[in-house]
Amino acid sequence: MTSERTYHHGDLRRALLTAALDVIAAEGPAAVSLRDLARRAGVSHAAPAHHFKDRSGLLTAVAADGYALFADALAGAPDLRERGVAYVRFAATHPAHFQVMFQPDLHRADDPDLLAARARATEALRSGVAGLPPAGRGEDDRLAGVAAWSLAHGFATLLLSGNLADAMAGRDPEEAFRSLAASVFAPEGGRAD
Amino acid sequence: MTSERTYHHGDLRRALLTAALDVIAAEGPAAVSLRDLARRAGVSHAAPAHHFKDRSGLLTAVAADGYALFADALAGAPDLRERGVAYVRFAATHPAHFQVMFQPDLHRADDPDLLAARARATEALRSGVAGLPPAGRGEDDRLAGVAAWSLAHGFATLLLSGNLADAMAGRDPEEAFRSLAASVFAPEGGRAD
């Protein structure tokens, strides 16, 4: 698409990342091969090493990009419930990113970019939980935050692993999660978000 | 351990599976290598192929074993909440199994043993949800089931990926989940399990 093949690719890093996302979305992270990505990009087998040190370096970059997008997606949600919906929507929209993000054995844990992006996402997530009392009651708040996180994360994870295929049955996952969260967090007039 | 080395190992299949569990628990499923497992068991590099066709065959066996253990663990729980606790306890006790079970891209989806074991586990899980009305109201029940499943699964997944390390802070995960589930599913005297 970038027309001619010159010695310098021009945007190899991005090309490799998008190719990686394709492979991951289609066959999972285990199917990612640096040489295959190089072939798809039309470069030599050693070219990726210059942008990402090694295989884990590439997956780390995928995770970092994912956390950056994730933070943006979460930041746009007004209240706690919509943040959960955004959580699920992100997983459904960026399955490849999501999978890699939450598989720590795939990336370098000490990568600065990854840590920074994850910190941003964590903050975006936490600010939705702690929005109730200025400096909440501690224990209970923390538990409530973990509960909300678990609910959204579990739904997203089960969705991506195909375990909700029959339960959803052609239904919109976002909408399903919205009503699900409603029934759980505000059963009969209790404290909602 | 098994004293002498004869031509026939005696229990190679099990030896390979337990070695695989060690590797997965320590470094994740991606680090599993058939040749490495063979070395650990003291057999030649091609021996594993006779018990498990290939790498995905071995991981499929791990998943199948996991689902079998999982079904047993769930069956022992009296009510819905304890079933959730059992869910989390299983993940904490069998992290390697759990990881492989919920990564469909690692195993053969059409394996009969896997399907049978998973069906048992699914049934053990569902019977805890549908235990309320004989043939419940359909939509809401399904949603409630998905909600409970999502909560337990999300907690378990976040726990294994290390995302709850600081939130738990040396606390017992089981106990934390128990009180968490209590505060979510029965906030102020509503319908519990």
Add this chain to the structure above:
DNA sequence: CCCATATCTTGCCATTGACTAGATCGAGCC
């Protein structure tokens, strides 16, 4: 005792990840 079968070994090949050395491009500078 003998044979059929399951189990394990040896040998082999293609692919991959990772490393090294060298080629090519591009930008700044004189």
Add this chain to the structure above:
DNA sequence: GGCTCGATCTAGTCAATGGCAAGATATGGG
């Protein structure tokens, strides 16, 4: 224009892996 210098990419190599084929060895049934 011609130069150097660094970034980018190529080519070549090596060890490790997965998977296959052919053969050796043990085990149990007849």
